[in-house]
Amino acid sequence: MKYVDEFRDGRIARSLAAAIAVEADSSRDYRFMEFCGGHTHAISRYGIEDLLPENVRMIHGPGCPVCVLPVGRVDAAIRLARRPEVTLLTYGDLMRVPGSGGVSLLRAKAGGADVRMVYSTLDALKIAEAEPEREVVFFAIGFETTTPPTALAIKLARAKGLKNFTVYSNHVLTPAAIGHILESPEVRKLGIVRIDGFIGPAHVSTVIGTRPYDYFAEEFEKPVVVAGFEPLDVMQAIRMLVAQVNEGRHTVENQYVRAVRPEGNLTAQREVADVFELRETFEWRGLGEVPYSALRIRAAYAGFDAEKRFDIPYVPAPDNPACDCGAILRGIKEPRDCKLFGTVCTPETPMGSCMVSSEGACAAHWTYGRFRDPAGGTRRAS
Amino acid sequence: MKAYHRKLDLKAGRVELSHGSGGRAMAKLVDELFHAAFANDELLKGNDQACFPVAAGRMVMSTDGYVVTPLFFPGGNIGDLAVNGTVNDVAMAGATPLWLSAAFVIEEGLPLADLKVIVDTMAAAAAKAGVAIVTGDTKVVERGKADGVFITTTGVGVLPDGLALSADRARPGDVVLISGTIGDHGIAVMSKRENLAFETAIQSDTMALAGLVAAMVAAGGDAIRVMRDPTRGGLAATLNELATSSGVGIVVEEEAIPVRAEVAAACELLGLDPLYVANEGKLVAIVAPEVADAVLAAMTADPAGAAAAIIGRVIEEDHHFVQMTTAFGGGRMVDWLSGDQLPRIC
Numbered sequence: 001m002k003y004v005d006e007f008r009d010g011r012i013a014r015s016l017a018a019a020i021a022v023e024a025d026s027s028r029d030y031r032f033m034e035f036c037g038g039h040t041h042a043i044s045r046y047g048i049e050d051l052l053p054e055n056v057r058m059i060h061g062p063g064c065p066v067c068v069l070p071v072g073r074v075d076a077a078i079r080l081a082r083r084p085e086v087t088l089l090t091y092g093d094l095m096r097v098p099g100s101g102g103v104s105l106l107r108a109k110a111g112g113a114d115v116r117m118v119y120s121t122l123d124a125l126k127i128a129e130a131e132p133e134r135e136v137v138f139f140a141i142g143f144e145t146t147t148p149p150t151a152l153a154i155k156l157a158r159a160k161g162l163k164n165f166t167v168y169s170n171h172v173l174t175p176a177a178i179g180h181i182l183e184s185p186e187v188r189k190l191g192i193v194r195i196d197g198f199i200g201p202a203h204v205s206t207v208i209g210t211r212p213y214d215y216f217a218e219e220f221e222k223p224v225v226v227a228g229f230e231p232l233d234v235m236q237a238i239r240m241l242v243a244q245v246n247e248g249r250h251t252v253e254n255q256y257v258r259a260v261r262p263e264g265n266l267t268a269q270r271e272v273a274d275v276f277e278l279r280e281t282f283e284w285r286g287l288g289e290v291p292y293s294a295l296r297i298r299a300a301y302a303g304f305d306a307e308k309r310f311d312i313p314y315v316p317a318p319d320n321p322a323c324d325c326g327a328i329l330r331g332i333k334e335p336r337d338c339k340l341f342g343t344v345c346t347p348e349t350p351m352g353s354c355m356v357s358s359e360g361a362c363a364a365h366w367t368y369g370r371f372r373d374p375a376g377g378t379r380r381a382s
Numbered sequence: 383m384k385a386y387h388r389k390l391d392l393k394a395g396r397v398e399l400s401h402g403s404g405g406r407a408m409a410k411l412v413d414e415l416f417h418a419a420f421a422n423d424e425l426l427k428g429n430d431q432a433c434f435p436v437a438a439g440r441m442v443m444s445t446d447g448y449v450v451t452p453l454f455f456p457g458g459n460i461g462d463l464a465v466n467g468t469v470n471d472v473a474m475a476g477a478t479p480l481w482l483s484a485a486f487v488i489e490e491g492l493p494l495a496d497l498k499v500i501v502d503t504m505a506a507a508a509a510k511a512g513v514a515i516v517t518g519d520t521k522v523v524e525r526g527k528a529d530g531v532f533i534t535t536t537g538v539g540v541l542p543d544g545l546a547l548s549a550d551r552a553r554p555g556d557v558v559l560i561s562g563t564i565g566d567h568g569i570a571v572m573s574k575r576e577n578l579a580f581e582t583a584i585q586s587d588t589m590a591l592a593g594l595v596a597a598m599v600a601a602g603g604d605a606i607r608v609m610r611d612p613t614r615g616g617l618a619a620t621l622n623e624l625a626t627s628s629g630v631g632i633v634v635e636e637e638a639i640p641v642r643a644e645v646a647a648a649c650e651l652l653g654l655d656p657l658y659v660a661n662e663g664k665l666v667a668i669v670a671p672e673v674a675d676a677v678l679a680a681m682t683a684d685p686a687g688a689a690a691a692i693i694g695r696v697i698e699e700d701h702h703f704v705q706m707t708t709a710f711g712g713g714r715m716v717d718w719l720s721g722d723q724l725p726r727i728c
Binding site (some may be wrong): 001004008010013014017044045046047048049050051231346347348366367368369370371 | 701705711
């Protein structure tokens with residue numbers, strides 16, 4: 001497959017691995033966080049950790065949009081979907097996410113709710129046009145990558161004069177989450193978690209560019225390398241991070257030059273700014289309330305805002321107290337440290353956020369990596 | 383005076399509730415469509431059962447329901463699946479499939495022309511696989527209570543002496559083979575789904591594997607531990623089933639697993655893993671190491687196994703995990719599918 005195989009070449013991977021092994025200082029260790037679930041998935045799926053020396057370790061960050069969606073928002077979507085006049089549309093991986101009491105959109109659908117999976121916001125618009133008697137609600141989630149298509153759909157809906165199309169916005173912002181992790185006491189004050197650098201987002205950065213990361217590199221003195229989602233991209237980014245650490249530098253570097261420009265995609269940014277504005281605060285599953293970390297629909301487009309059209313009271317729903325997702329998302333713990341991992345919490349019956357999507361740290365470790373654990377991913381009864 | 387006989391309108395007609403109600407309309411449908419296509423002595427007797435002589439030895443039986451959507455897809459239709467799928471389930475025991483039953487649940491309003499294509503396809507597939515459809519049933523349900531047509535087939539075959547293929551017989555050191563490229567069927571069906579139709583030249587691989595199985599049995603005999611066709615859940619599900627049943631682990635080499643470039647590209651686009659995509663004309667075999675080369679040679683000599691390959695081996699492993707050495711050079715698990723990648727694929 002042209003333009004794909006080149007980035008998955010095993011021979012180049014081995015030579016990069018050899019270079020990292022030589023360049024990594026054996027008298028210290030390196031702990032890098034990949035923010036994005038896309039990177040987490042690539043690392044697990046291609047077995048990248050097997051290619052890294054023992055002293056270079058990856059910490060899986062919170063960049064999985066399905067994972068960080070709080071249970072209260074899933075509950076709200078399920079309540080919406082159960083209204084007889086509503087057709088709720090969403091991306092496929094959100095359908096299985098359990099809300100309170102284990103009820104997911106998939107289960108609500110089995111119970112008669114009109115919930116449908118779409119592949120794009122344009123498909124959602126088509127359904128709204130074809131079925132004018134239905135109240136069509138698009139359950140929108142995602143980081144900066146999926147926000148522009150939602151903005152466009154809202155603008156198109158207005159241009160077409162659609163009266164039965166609304167969006168339940170749960171779009172969140174990457175820099176806010178990175179900042180939240182770096183500001184957390186475990187990382188900043190207590191030093192319990194050492195993060196030596198970040199692999200910066202791939203697709204998100206095509207939209208927002210590399211400049212938003214400058215602050216982290218300067219203020220927290222952490223190197224950031226923006227990287228693509230292919231396994232060789234990840235390997236090269238790790239090598240670049242090792243070099244920065246060795247040289248005592250902390251700048252933002254761009255490995256993903258084939259897609260990311262420093263200023264990002266200005267058209268996309270403009271569309272998003274037209275339609276959306278910042279929320280003062282938003283709850284992230286696993287991280288709690290994060291100030292200025294999410295987007296709501298501007299008043300000018302209120303007619304397309306499901307939160308205005310319908311009465312959707314937000315009822316926070318706590319996670320299982322034994323769930324360690326919050327600590328895992330900040331790099332304080334690893335999936336295998338959680339008491340629930342592999343016992344009551346598996347991809348079939350996820351309890352915590354990191355297990356719900358294949359991009360989550362726990363799901364990736366369960367699906368691809370648990371054979372490395374001493375007990376095969378299942379905790380022995382103690 | 384001979385009553386005027388109006389034939390089924392196979393061009394513009396549609397299936398009506400009366401076609402399943404046991405009266406004259408049903409007799410006409412059975413006679414002009416099913417009997418005409420499946421013609422064999424046993425079926426044409428018009429009994430509610432088929433009667434056939436049994437040789438001494440063991441018989442094999444399998445049943446399967448087919449609910450694929452859409453009914454017609456590149457490379458075949460539900461009729462191909464209904465015959466080949468059950469023929470293959472019987473053949474995987476190492477058996478020779480001989481007889482099939484076919485039960486149809488038809489939605490009111492299905493064009494008779496579509497039903498005729500499906501039934502003719504079944505007749506052709508049965509002839510090619512060397513089986514006869516000897517008994518059947520027809521039901522019609524109201525519009526909206528089914529999706530076009532659902533077909534259930536049951537197959538019976540005979541098993542040569544000395545064979546005991548079974549999912550619990552894989553042993554450490556055994557060799558794992560696949561008969562060809564994976565993922566073709568699932569991607570072909572998906573390419574025609576309403577909500578994501580995309581242009582592709584990929585055809586379903588639906589085909590009967592009875593001939594391939596016979597050639598493999600001739601080459602490997604009972605040193606073939608087990609065969610299974612990796613349908614829903616794909617290669618990954620089948621390998622996990624076999625590892626669990628046998629209480630062993632399996633290690634496969636990603637580079638050795640044949641995948642068409644078009645299938646790999648479609649999977650890339652849709653975020654799917656070809657390991658989990660359904661096949662309808664492939665088999666996985668686990669064989670003793672001493673016959674691996676002979677079985678592989680027999681497979682590649684058969685058109686149904688031309689792209690066959692050795693993809694891995696059986697290991698001792700406490701957790702019965704399936705692992706893969708990635709083409710990239712790392713290791714990972716190949717876990718069971720969680721959730722449903724593609725519903726109603728067969």
